[in-house]
Amino acid sequence: MKTTIKITTLLLMLSLSVVSCKDDEFEESIFDTNIGYLDPNSYTYEFDKWLYDNYIVDYNLDFRYRMQDVGSNLDYNLVPVTYEKAQQMAKLVKYLWFDVYETKVGKQFLRDNGPRIIHLIGSSAYNPDSGTEILGTAEGGLKVTLYRCNKLNPKSVDDMNEYYFKTMHHEFSHILHQKKSYPTEFNLLSAGKYNPKTWQDWSDDEANSLGFVTNYAGSEAREDFVEVIANRLVLSDDQWNAILTRAENTPNEEGIKGKELILQKYEIAKKWLAESWNIDIEAMRAEILERQNNVIIHADNLDDLFQDQAADNNNDNQDK
Numbered sequence: 001m002k003t004t005i006k007i008t009t010l011l012l013m014l015s016l017s018v019v020s021c022k023d024d025e026f027e028e029s030i031f032d033t034n035i036g037y038l039d040p041n042s043y044t045y046e047f048d049k050w051l052y053d054n055y056i057v058d059y060n061l062d063f064r065y066r067m068q069d070v071g072s073n074l075d076y077n078l079v080p081v082t083y084e085k086a087q088q089m090a091k092l093v094k095y096l097w098f099d100v101y102e103t104k105v106g107k108q109f110l111r112d113n114g115p116r117i118i119h120l121i122g123s124s125a126y127n128p129d130s131g132t133e134i135l136g137t138a139e140g141g142l143k144v145t146l147y148r149c150n151k152l153n154p155k156s157v158d159d160m161n162e163y164y165f166k167t168m169h170h171e172f173s174h175i176l177h178q179k180k181s182y183p184t185e186f187n188l189l190s191a192g193k194y195n196p197k198t199w200q201d202w203s204d205d206e207a208n209s210l211g212f213v214t215n216y217a218g219s220e221a222r223e224d225f226v227e228v229i230a231n232r233l234v235l236s237d238d239q240w241n242a243i244l245t246r247a248e249n250t251p252n253e254e255g256i257k258g259k260e261l262i263l264q265k266y267e268i269a270k271k272w273l274a275e276s277w278n279i280d281i282e283a284m285r286a287e288i289l290e291r292q293n294n295v296i297i298h299a300d301n302l303d304d305l306f307q308d309q310a311a312d313n314n315n316d317n318q319d320k
């Protein structure tokens with residue numbers, strides 16, 4: 001019966017959205033940084049070794065794909081990620097997130113500020129009461145959980161952005177603004193317009209016209225702030241411009257100029273990233289968009305992404 005309920009919930013869902021930022025107590029890290037736990041005879045050895053080399057050694061980060069009840073949200077009926085999808089996700093997270101930061105701000109940045117645990121869950125986590133779906137959570141900035149990983153489709157950039165990568169940039173932006181506050185003037189731009197309970201009822205047109213890049217951005221100011229960053233980072237020019245066009249062309253009863261508001265919000269976020277974190281968001285975005293195209297080209301064999309990257313690095317070094 002549970003399956004039926006879940007599918008029904010999916011069909012009735014008013015909105016897919018990022019519901020996050022739970023400040024749950026963070027459980028002590030239990031991962032073993034001693035390579036001795038890797039068993040060369042194990043079926044998963046090659047992948048586990050790759051995870052060890054690329055995440056534990058490079059970032060002191062435990063990339064968990066075996067579901068652990070103790071680290072999962074027991075309010076939902078969850079299933080583990082498949083081995084195949086875990087491998088794809090681990091490679092895509094590295095290529096589209098960690099390697100982007102390494103290229104643009106240096107490896108140390110994510111060593112200092114990145115999560116210590118990434119936990120993959122195969123299924124979604126729906127909340128039937130609100131008709132929303134949890135896509136990711138970041139607990140105290142240390143642990144990022146990604147849901148719905150069994151539906152990962154490396155051939156669809158839009159799908160990957162909507163369900164995973166926008167979520168990662170969203171959650172990571174929370175981590176950054178918890179360390180260095182963003183200007184309070186941001187909170188004034190849409191003061192009194194946030195809708196923490198029924199934001200999911202807004203259509204794209206409505207949300208955009210009110211000055212929010214997504215309806216979830218209209219839930220509260222700090223969500224608004226990170227949604228502006230996450231959307232700008234992963235959306236194509238056409239997609240971003242479509243938001244601005246809807247914001248400009250949809251009248252709202254309150255006479256709010258949505259497009260101007262979104263652009264003002266973006267300028268504050270851009271300046272804050274540059275001044276507080278030395279991040280050029282436009283340069284980072286260009287890097288991400290280029291990599292998204294590469295993922296489509298190599299969707300059938302994601303390991304090729306890293307071979308191309310290594311070749312590029314060699315060429316760069318020769319150029320110098």
Ligand SMILES: [Zn+2]
Nearest residue numbers: 020021174223
């Ligand atoms: Zn959030």
